[in-house]
Amino acid sequence: MEFVDLRSDTVTQPTPEMREAMATAEVGDDVYGDDPTVNRLEALAAEMLGKEAAIFVPSGTMGNLLALLVHCQRGDEAIVGDHSHIYLNEAGGMAALGGIQPCPIPNRDDGTLALEDILASIRTEDVHHPITRLICLENTQNVCGGVPLTVEYTRRVGELARRNNLSLHIDGARIFNSAVAQNVSVKDLVEPADSVMFCLSKGLASPVGSMLVGTHKFIARARHLRKMLGGGMRQAGILAAAGIISLEQMTKRLGEDHARAKALADGLRQVKGVEVDAGSPSTNMVYFNLLDEVTLSVDQIIDKMKKRGVLVDWAAPRRFRLVTHYWVDDAGVEKAISAFREVLG
Numbered sequence: 001m002e003f004v005d006l007r008s009d010t011v012t013q014p015t016p017e018m019r020e021a022m023a024t025a026e027v028g029d030d031v032y033g034d035d036p037t038v039n040r041l042e043a044l045a046a047e048m049l050g051k052e053a054a055i056f057v058p059s060g061t062m063g064n065l066l067a068l069l070v071h072c073q074r075g076d077e078a079i080v081g082d083h084s085h086i087y088l089n090e091a092g093g094m095a096a097l098g099g100i101q102p103c104p105i106p107n108r109d110d111g112t113l114a115l116e117d118i119l120a121s122i123r124t125e126d127v128h129h130p131i132t133r134l135i136c137l138e139n140t141q142n143v144c145g146g147v148p149l150t151v152e153y154t155r156r157v158g159e160l161a162r163r164n165n166l167s168l169h170i171d172g173a174r175i176f177n178s179a180v181a182q183n184v185s186v187k188d189l190v191e192p193a194d195s196v197m198f199c200l201s202k203g204l205a206s207p208v209g210s211m212l213v214g215t216h217k218f219i220a221r222a223r224h225l226r227k228m229l230g231g232g233m234r235q236a237g238i239l240a241a242a243g244i245i246s247l248e249q250m251t252k253r254l255g256e257d258h259a260r261a262k263a264l265a266d267g268l269r270q271v272k273g274v275e276v277d278a279g280s281p282s283t284n285m286v287y288f289n290l291l292d293e294v295t296l297s298v299d300q301i302i303d304k305m306k307k308r309g310v311l312v313d314w315a316a317p318r319r320f321r322l323v324t325h326y327w328v329d330d331a332g333v334e335k336a337i338s339a340f341r342e343v344l345g
């Protein structure tokens with residue numbers, strides 16, 4: 001059976017064009033700086049994000065960890081959203097490997113951290129206190145609904161960071177989804193940030209990899225730490241070749257995923273027992289809750305959907321997150337809506 005896979009945009013297979021580019025990529029030993037394809041990808045990423053330099057890393061988790069390790073010393077504190085991927089879903093790496101203490105503050109429904117909350121959580125100079133070094137934002141904010149943070153909001157956080165001698169890191173795993181949804185340039189969106197991580201391996205459909213961007217000095221330090229973490233890769237141009245296609249082509253088509261997410265949400269709003277979040281979707285994620293009248297468990301629903309050729313995953317005990325991507329077409333959206341109608345009807 002051919003499955004419509006709505007579990008995540010991480011399931012995206014490389015496109016035929018990517019496979020071709022990977023097979024024919026010119027490569028070298030990237031630890032020597034000798035891989036021309038990796039070098040091209042890094043230059044392209046830096047240029048597109050409007051930063052001095054970039055480094056190719058195996059995962060978004062490693063990219064975020066490197067940023068934390070460069071910005072913070074052991075015992076320092078980083079302000080993070082309590083719904084952020086860095087805080088919830090990176091295996092406590094900042095604490096375990098960096099000795100960095102997270103200072104979690106509430107993510108509001110729109111994905112932002114309140115400026116007052118950020119200000120209030122900055123430590124005063126006191127022998128008892130850790131030193132606050134860093135603010136981390138997530139754009140789009142996944143758990144809050146795949147919501148995009150605006151240029152204006154990011155500028156205000158950037159100003160607050162500078163006034164207080166802090167750095168600003170953006171976990172921009174889906175920063176291109178954010179830029180496309182708001183019709184703004186990704187450069188403007190990340191201009192206030194000292195560093196940005198984004199993923200090639202999600203909606204941009206590369207098989208592996210993420211980018212970390214920042215100043216030359218920041219990236220040089222990240223390169224040293226990447227080696228320390230075991231992330232120095234050799235003929236990584238095989239992977240970077242796909243990444244170049246992600247940046248040059250796949251960034252331009254994300255609007256299609258957003259339109260399909262909207263069609264999916266509109267369809268699901270007509271299905272009994274489903275309550276789609278107000279305002280969902282903002283980008284490529286549809287979140288919905290099950291009403292009390294639904295007696296099936298999420299696991300039973302997942303199983304019944306699978307039997308109908310649709311893969312879905314739960315976000316909480318009575319809550320689903322569906323994600324559209326390159327390999328979900330209009331027919332796939334229709335199939336998913338019909339399957340939910342059958343299973344819940």
Ligand SMILES: *Cc1c(COP(=O)(O)O)cnc(C)c1O
Binds near residue numbers: 061138173
């Ligand atoms: C996926 C994701 C990451 C981490 O990326 P991996 O490549 O899975 O390690 C970081 N932040 C957010 C918001 C993500 O969605």
